[in-house]
Amino acid sequence: MPKTDNINSIIDHKLFTEEDIHNMCVKLGKQLTADYAGKKPLIVGALKGAIFFLTDLVREMDVKAEIDFLDVSSYGDEMESSGEVKLISDLATDVKDRDVLIVEDIVDTGLTLEYMKNLLKKRGAKSVKCCVLLNKEANRTSDVEVEYYGSKVGNEFVVGYGLDFMNYYRNLRYIGVLKPEIIKLVNNK
Numbered sequence: 001m002p003k004t005d006n007i008n009s010i011i012d013h014k015l016f017t018e019e020d021i022h023n024m025c026v027k028l029g030k031q032l033t034a035d036y037a038g039k040k041p042l043i044v045g046a047l048k049g050a051i052f053f054l055t056d057l058v059r060e061m062d063v064k065a066e067i068d069f070l071d072v073s074s075y076g077d078e079m080e081s082s083g084e085v086k087l088i089s090d091l092a093t094d095v096k097d098r099d100v101l102i103v104e105d106i107v108d109t110g111l112t113l114e115y116m117k118n119l120l121k122k123r124g125a126k127s128v129k130c131c132v133l134l135n136k137e138a139n140r141t142s143d144v145e146v147e148y149y150g151s152k153v154g155n156e157f158v159v160g161y162g163l164d165f166m167n168y169y170r171n172l173r174y175i176g177v178l179k180p181e182i183i184k185l186v187n188n189k
């Protein structure tokens with residue numbers, strides 16, 4: 001566990017331990033191995049949140065896969081989606097006729113995922129599916145399909161294992177729920 005300043009003052013409780021996360025990666029990896037058998041998918045990680053999940057998930061997949069990254073952002077330092085997804089940096093790979101699997105840490109409003117799926121379909125991908133670790137349905141504004149997910153979560157702000165609060169705490173090994181009073185502090189600033 002990295003030395004992270006004041007972690008107890010911001011985390012209310014742990015939601016998923018390292019073991020829980022590992023088990024989700026193993027289960028999803030098995031499903032994806034079966035579903036992508038005989039294919040050579042392009043795995044697209046959504047920076048920055050998906051970095052840890054992607055690296056753990058792909059090592060549970062017995063599939064000949066390529067990996068690339070899209071840097072997209074809609075939250076910046078905020079805790080609510082701006083409603084606008086920005087493409088910060090693009091893929092290096094041509095997706096035309098490829099089976100693409102987007103890997104994401106969380107789907108919340110669904111706007112980021114919808115943006116990425118539309119972009120990849122427009123570029124001529126043969127198939128575009130996604131695998132997200134956490135599926136938060138409470139604030140969903142898009143009807144984007146979530147083909148694979150590790151677990152549903154409630155309407156709580158979660159941090160760790162790639163998920164950030166004001167760009168920090170991504171490097172926690174577990175996933176925790178941010179204290180409601182921290183959210184109030186930020187919202188009242």
Ligand SMILES: O=P(O)(O)OC[C@H]1O[C@H](OP(=O)(O)OP(=O)(O)O)[C@H](O)[C@@H]1O
Pocket residue numbers: 046047048049050072073074075076081104105106107108109110111112113164
């Ligand atoms: O379903 P949505 O409401 O669009 O929210 C989900 C997205 O928001 C977060 O990314 P963020 O924009 O904060 O960038 P980051 O991955 O660099 O943290 C998260 O990593 C997802 O990509």
Ligand code: HPA
Pocket residue numbers: 075106108156157158159163164165
């Ligand atoms: O709950 C969350 N935590 C961190 N980043 C997020 N982006 C959307 N929802 C969340």
Ligand SMILES: [Mg+2]
Pocket residue numbers: 046047048049050072112
């Ligand atoms: Mg993200």
